[in-house]
Amino acid sequence: MTDPLKIMYLSPVGSAIGDDIFADSFREQRRPGTEIHVTSLPPEDGRFTHIEYRAYEGRVTTGILRAVRAAAREGFDAFVIGCFYDTALPEAREISGDMIVTAPCAASCEIAVSLANHFGVIVGRRKWVGQMQSTVLGYGHGDRLTGFYHVELGVNDFQTDHSETARRLIAAGRRAVEEDYAEALILGCTMEIGFHRRLEEELGVPVIDPAIAALKRAEYAAALRRDCGWVPSRKWSCEAPPEEEMARIGGFDVNEPFGNRLVLAA
Numbered sequence: 001m002t003d004p005l006k007i008m009y010l011s012p013v014g015s016a017i018g019d020d021i022f023a024d025s026f027r028e029q030r031r032p033g034t035e036i037h038v039t040s041l042p043p044e045d046g047r048f049t050h051i052e053y054r055a056y057e058g059r060v061t062t063g064i065l066r067a068v069r070a071a072a073r074e075g076f077d078a079f080v081i082g083c084f085y086d087t088a089l090p091e092a093r094e095i096s097g098d099m100i101v102t103a104p105c106a107a108s109c110e111i112a113v114s115l116a117n118h119f120g121v122i123v124g125r126r127k128w129v130g131q132m133q134s135t136v137l138g139y140g141h142g143d144r145l146t147g148f149y150h151v152e153l154g155v156n157d158f159q160t161d162h163s164e165t166a167r168r169l170i171a172a173g174r175r176a177v178e179e180d181y182a183e184a185l186i187l188g189c190t191m192e193i194g195f196h197r198r199l200e201e202e203l204g205v206p207v208i209d210p211a212i213a214a215l216k217r218a219e220y221a222a223a224l225r226r227d228c229g230w231v232p233s234r235k236w237s238c239e240a241p242p243e244e245e246m247a248r249i250g251g252f253d254v255n256e257p258f259g260n261r262l263v264l265a266a
Contacts, residue, residue, distance in 0.1 A: 004035040004266030005222045008071045009080040009215060011040040012060045012087055013048040016260035022082070022211055023262045025193045029212050034219055035266040037076075039067065042259035050155035051083060052127060061088045062251065065095060070257040072097040077222035080104075080214045084123075084188045086135055094240055095252070098231045100221040104210035105132065107217035108186045109141050115206045116183035120146040120176035122169055123188035124153045132188060146180040148188075149173070158189055166195070173203045186210065 009026065011018055023038045030036055041048075045063040048056055064081060065088060071079050078100040081089055086103035093101045112119040121136070123129060129148045136145055151168035158165050169187070176182040184206045187196060196207040224230050234240050246252045 002033065004033050005031075005078075005219060005226070006035045006037070006074075006076045007078045007080065007215065007218050007222060008037045008039060008067075008076045009082055009211075009218075010064065010067050010071075010258075011038070011082045012051060012064050014041045014043040014046045014060075014063075014259060015049050016040050017049055019260055019262055021190070021193065023264060025190075025209075025212060026215055027264055028193070029215060030264070031219060033266050036215070036264040038262040038264070039258045040260045041067065042256055044255070045259075051085065051087060052125065052155060054131070057085060057087045061091065063257070064088045064092055066252060066255070067257040068092045068096050068099075068101060069252055072099045077225060078102065078218035080107075080218050082211060082214065084108075084210050085128075085131060093232060094238065095246075096232065097240075098225070100218060100225055100232065102214055102217050102221065104214040105135050105188075106139060108208045108210045108213040109136060109139055110217060111208055111213050112184045112186055112206075113141060113144055115208075118144050118146050118182055119184040119186060120149055120173075120180060120182035121186045121188050122149045122151065122172045122176065124151060124155060124158065126150045126152065128188065146176060146182040149176050155189060162192060166198070169195075170199065170202050173199055173207070177203050177205055184208065186213075 019038050026036050041063040046059050051057050076099055081103040084104045086105045089103045149172035151172050173185055186208045190211050196209040199207040
């Protein structure tokens with residue numbers, strides 16, 4: 001019997017507040033034979049409920065790297081950094097060994113350009129746009145991006161009034177599709193399970209939920225790793241730091257890396 005694919009999804013905040021939502025969504029979306037661990041950082045790393053600010057990203061980066069190292073030692077096939085900023089993605093890949101590492105923005109863009117020629121991104125606050133735009137352009141999707149459409153809601157605000165959140169997201173999506181001719185949309189933040197389907201019905205274009213996109217991209221890459229033997233490169237720009245040097249510096253493998261863990265058995 002083939003061992004299940006093992007994927008870890010890390011919410012890089014010091015709170016388990018959204019773990020149940022992600023777990024419920026993944027339970028519905030995963031392929032048979034995939035084991036998923038939904039995790040978050042320990043509150044000792046900071047009781048974050050979001051990392052909308054670069055200063056917060058800086059604080060959680062060490063925790064993300066520690067979690068990646070721990071997951072690689074546990075034998076996970078793939079790891080997801082669950083924030084649309086793709087926080088510390090290059091750094092995490094560098095120390096992940098043979099484990100695949102992905103994140104929502106990278107995964108969502110890859111899927112969007114396989115479905116359409118041009119896509120738009122709906123985001124919470126104008127604050128987010130500069131950083132997210134730099135990320136999307138860095139991935140090489142500038143010619144396909146119609147724009148970012150903000151609804152002036154922070155991460156926590158998305159859960160305050162679902163009907164108002166939905167109204168704003170639908171209005172933003174309509175601007176993207178009808179005024180800027182987006183042929184697919186990416187949600188830069190998740191409101192509730194399955195909301196992307198409602199947007200698809202309203203707007204008539206594919207709408208990509210970033211958490212699901214990251215899970216499916218990780219699942220696909222993990223299957224390729226197992227079926228084809230394709231593992232991450234460790235040459236040139238992908239070179240990993242020497243283990244003995246990381247041990248001497250310290251901090252990479254200390255303390256408990258996870259504050260919460262929900263396991264969806266295969």
